[in-house]
Amino acid sequence: MNSYKFLLLLVVSTFIFSCKTPTDVVYFQNSKDLEKINSTNSFTPVFKVDDVVSILVSATDMDAARPFNLMQGASLPSPTGDNAGSGTNGGGGVEPTYLIDEEGNIDFPVIGKLKVAGLTRVQVKDMLKEKLKIYIKDPIVNVRLKNFKITVIGEVDRPGSFTIPNERITIIEAIGLAGDLTIMGKRGNVMVIRENEGVNTYHRVDLTSKSIFDSPVYYLAQNDVLYIEPNKTKVKSSVGKDNTLGIVLSIIGVGLSVAALILR
Missing domain, CATH: 3.10.560.10 (Outer membrane lipoprotein wza domain like)
Structure with missing residues (x-):
């Protein structure tokens, strides 16, 4: 019991x-x-104001691509993945970054202001490739959202x-x-x-x-x-x-x- x-x-x-x-x-x-x-x-994420975007331009002729990268003397990676040129700071592969301003633009070298807010990564990549074709033969563009x-x-x-x-x-x-x-x-x-x-x-x-x-x-x-x-x-x-x-x-x-x- x-x-x-x-x-x-x-x-x-x-x-x-x-x-x-x-x-x-x-x-x-x-x-x-x-x-x-x-x-x-x-x-698919789209870019927004205050996003930080990295954009790296490369091509077979790396000297032609160099003005479109804010590398500050760093060596640029070639399309095959090797570093091309001789950078003064030895920092190969550094990706240039851009802050999207309050109007949705970035200030891109040579080309100037580009409206990227509201666009996807692929859309920005395709837009840049079209604009770069008048400067570079067969440009390669890598775009990433960093933040x-x-x-x-x-x-x-x-x-x-x-x-x-x-x-x-x-x-x-x-x-x-x-x-x-x-x-x-x-x-x-x-x-x-x-x-x-x-x-x-x-x-x-x-x-x-x-x-x-x-x-x-x-x-x-x-x-x-x-x-x-x-x-x-x-x-x-x-x-x-x-x-x-x-x-x-x-x-x-x-x-x-x-x-x-x-x-x-």
Whole structure:
């Protein structure tokens, strides 16, 4: 009989103090056919004001390409990947960078101002190749966004900002970089804050649903912010921290009262 009462006490105590269920923490629920889902999302980042863009021009005739690179004496890489010419500072392969001004332009050597805000990397590359053809035979243009970063804050293991070298990252990958959500994070209500031309837009994403793969913010844009909201348990534990001892004593008191009733 005593063992029965002890077991009953254990079950009741577990029920009282448990506050999480599998549906609160499991990702991609109801996804038996998940492997058959083809995401319809297609995202290509576009350049924005204050972005830092690297543009490297090369050609078979590297002397012809040199005026179009802000290399400050550094040697230029040849189309085959070798350094051409003799740089005064020995810094071969340094990519010239350009800051997009408030009007969406960069000041490019020889050519002058170019409107690049709102264009993709490929579009800028194609535009430059066309403009360079009158100066260089068969120009090769490499364009990269240098300051693609995202920020993850809230209930994650390692909040912070992360630089993305390949200009492409999903929400799932971003959460992985931040060390995953803590047990206190709301998986069903993740906020993505996206800025576009000075206006912030707010999107809600449910990580527990397979519908996340069709979300318009599944692929993150540069400077996106992910906010992981704390769940009710975390919020309640954060309110009135000075009364923590009183709350703990109250819980213990309830537990002892239940035990007394069971063992009576």
